Amino acid sequence: MNKPLNKMAVQATINGESTAFLCSPGQVLAEVLRDELDLIGTKIGCNTGDCGACSVLLEGRLVCSCLVLAAEVEGKSVQTVEGVADGGELHPVQQKLLEHGGLQCGICTPGVVIAAKALLEHNPDPTEEQARYWLAGNLCRCTGYDKIIRAVLDAAKTMREEAA
Amino acid sequence: MNAYQEFKIIGSRPVRPDGLDKVTGRARYGADLNMQGQLYGHVVRSPHAHAVIQSIDCSKALAIEGVLAVMTGDDLVKPGNEMLGSGEGAMALKDVVPMVMSQGKVLFHSQAVAAVAATTPALAAEAAKAIEVTYQVLPAVTDIHAALADGAPILHNDRFPDGYPEEPTNLATHISLTVGDPDAAFEKAEVVIEQTYSVPMCHQGYIEPHACVARVDAAGRVDLWCCTQGHFTVRQFTAAVAGIDLGKIKVTASEIGGGFGGKTTVYLEPLAVVLSKKAGRPVKMVMDRGDVFRATGPAPGAQTRVKLGATREGKLLAAEVDCLMDSGAYNGNPAGIPAFMATACYKLTDARSTGRSVYTNKPKIHAYRAPSIPQVTLGVELAMTELAAELGMDPIEFRLKNAVEEGDANMMGAPYHRIGLRECLEVARNHAHYKSAVAEGAGRGVAMGYWINAGMQSSATINVSSDGHVAVLTGSPDIGGSRASMALMAAEVLGIPFDHVHPQVVATDSVGHTDVTGGSRTTLATGQAVIQAAESCVAEMCRRAAAQWGVEPGVVAWSQGAAHYGEHTLTFEELAERAGGMGGPLTFSSSLTATSTSPGFAVHICDAEVDKETGRTTITRYTTIQDAGKAIHPDYVEGQMQGGAVQGIGWALNEEYLYNADGVLENPGFLDYRIPVASDLPYIDTVIVEIPNPLHPFGVKGVGEVPIVPPMPAIAEAVYQSTGVRFRDLPLNPPKIVAGLAGG
Secondary structure, three states: OOOOOOOEEEEEEEOOEEEEEEEOOOOEHHHHHHHOOOOOOOOOOOOOOOOOOOEEEEOOEEEEHHHOEHHHHOOOEEEOHHHOOEOOEOOHHHHHHHHHOOOOOOOOHHHHHHHHHHHHHHOOOOOHHHHHHHHHHOOOOOOOOHHHHHHHHHHHHHHHHHHO | OOOOOOOOOOOOOOOOOOHHHHHHOOOOEHHHOOOOOOEEEEEEEOOOOOEEEEEEEOHHHHOOOOEEEEEEHHHOOOOOOOEEOOHHHOEEHHHHHHHHOOOOEEOOOOOEEEEEEEOOHHHHHHHHHHOEEEEEEOOOOOOHHHHHOOOOOOOOOOOOOOOOOOOOOOEEEEEEEEEOOHHHHHHHOOEEEEEEEEEOOEOOOOOOOOEEEEEEOOOOOEEEEEOOOOHHHHHHHHHHHHOOOHHHEEEEEOEOOOOOOOOOOOOOHHHHHHHHHHHOOOEEEEOOHHHHHHHOOOEOOEEEEEEEEEOOOOOEEEEEEEEEEEEEOOOOOOOHHHHHHOOOOEOOOOEEEEEEEEEOOOOOOOOOOOOOHHHHHHHHHHHHHHHHHHHOOOHHHHHHHHEOOOOOEOOOOOEOOOOOHHHHHHHHHHOHHHHOOOOOOEEEEEEEEEEOOOOEEEEEEEEEOOOOOEEEEEOOOOOOOHHHHHHHHHHHHHOOOHHHEEEEEOOOOOOOOOOOOOOOOHHHHHHHHHHHHHHHHHHHHHHHHHHHHOOOHHHOEEEOOEEEEOOEEEEHHHHHHOHHHOOOOOEEEEEEEEOOOOOEEEEEEEEEEEOOOOOOEEEEEEEEEEEOOOOOOHHHHHHHHHHHHHHHHHHHHOOOOOEOOOOOEOOOOOOOOOOOOHHHOOOEEEEEEOOOOOOOOOOOOOOOOHHHOOHHHHHHHHHHHHHOOOOOEOOOOHHHHHHHHOOO
16 A cells, blocks of 8 residues: 655745645755756755755745745745746846856855845845845855855946936 | 967956856756656765674665665775876775775764665655664774874774884874985074964865766666766766776766865765666765765864974075874875975975874865865964064065075976966065055964966867857866856857857766866866867868868968958858868867976965954955966956955864764854855955966966965964964864963
């Protein structure tokens, strides 16, 4: 006899699209995004909420998706890195990271994109120090953060100019 | 003299070709590929740091529905004295196999002892718990000094270092080198200092854990996908460890989420292959973060004694360096580099350097950015600064007086050709940072660093499409923007736009053998293969144009992306479009063992302020100056300089492996093993010095590793200048600073 699989059906809005998936009660959102929905842009660096590579926006709020149970997103909206560009047009944070060389291996980049986007929605004119503290939850081992911070502040400037 | 004196596109900063996939989340890393019908592997790890395995019973695990395969170390080859790889990646098979899985004896906590494959990750984890292993636990030793003390637990009773009697010891290697007569030179010295310095074991700290997926088909052919700095190395090591014909293995390198030397070997790959072979289905394995810290190769901790002698005028006369390094449980060969390269920055005709390494019950150490050099350089550079202070000399003036230049010989006896150390020192001396006043309460330190820069084997293939675009195929995993550099170099030679060049890292069956992305060699060596392949393309296009015009090929010139002779012109696009009628498809390959290497040098200036109450050190200003030879894509040269400096800052201030008395790592996660975060740091200013490497067509030297070498001594000096208390044992974390300031 087959063992019961004990899966839950969850419905949520993922990157603007109504989406349904099955998950185990103990499964975290990061795992479901990657393994069930093939949204592999969300990276798992630690599974303990320390590295920020799995950052997503849950109801617009920055969270580590390895610390959120998949079942918790029932009826809620989730935005991953795949949902940041508007069709073919990159978000200014993405564009500026490219222009400044603000990535090397790129494994932290999706989390940085999500976190920086959240920062600029929250504070359109951050100081260098504010950007550094906001991004302190996103570990990058390659860049020393220099070009990331420059890219984020440049993206903020671009967005302010576009809004003006 | 370099073949190319002027550049059109080299040195510009185009957006990297792989960037779009990385900012949008499409790039696939080690854990991002799934194969149809795959199983999930899980590793059983030792709860003891030193033990004899008495039995392993997998029967209960195999009985679980959905568990399709189990394995132990008996399923891997029994190593003899075979050597694997070359250059920086060279290792004995007997030191590689046990880092994949133990065979009979466990020598460090969390060493793999068995593995299982099942239909879900959760089931595999459950099955791993059902594997019963019994151990005879032995006392463990994790400290290098305790390991050499009388009565220490012996890790290997069958290994004896060269030149020692065949008695059990934990001494792994002992290498000593002398040039001239250092003892006589010390006699002549007017000022002599001698101090001892230490650096802790630390980890490369790449954010992407090791991951792979393997499929072995019924004919025994292996398709392996993994994150690695060298998929040809993975193929060779996996073949040797799993006992499979190398030619039957195809390895595809995924995008790689950091490595810094740590991904130049195999851990999970042979296990996934063996499990897949047994189960008849693909097997995916992803390492847990804790196991990355506990069971992959960290960088060795080391203690270095440095004795220096100089004249009153500041001429260095003699040096003696004795570096004792942790090898971990097997031989990671960390001691040769200190012996050969400890004093590489200094003119010294009389010097002795010794490197020893010691077995301890910790994972075997592995390469980390300029392997072994940062550890010994903390001692050598800080001692030089202490000596300069004793002489009343400015630390940069002292170094300028004693720095190596063209024609000087290093400890290996080879004379340097055109190097850029003096130029870096002069830039440092004249830099606004160095000329600025040090802030009240802060301190400033300066240090320099050396890395040999590797050459090794590389290959490249260029395929020209009928529309004049080209694919540039290499076997060098792109860890920090190297595809952008390859595209720039191809575009430069061919004279076509950067965005007509499409660089790719291809699998082991699609390009010639290529050694690891490591040793700061990729832009130099793989770049040279790309340049040569592109030059072959240009030569062939000139031949075809000459044939078309009925002239000798020698009279046809190539410029601006076209062949020219008198009034005649055929562009790259035209020759590409007409290839079929002019001699066939245009495809060019080049392979080489690079002999164009030239060492890298850097000078760092660090301002730091220590909070005397909390002991916290804040880096307030940091400048890196480095000779790149030629910066192909300056953004990614600066990126290496900044990233390496920050890794050095982390090692200087905070990073440290902490073991308890039972040999269990107490901080195996990013919360407790704290690497620098954005709010810890200032901007890292960079100055790229370009003294072209005369042996390389584009003047490239390699830049990746030197940046981690100067930070520790520069920061330690800045802390001394800020506090007035001399710290010689790293890391300079708040508890140590507070205790030091209190006189303890």
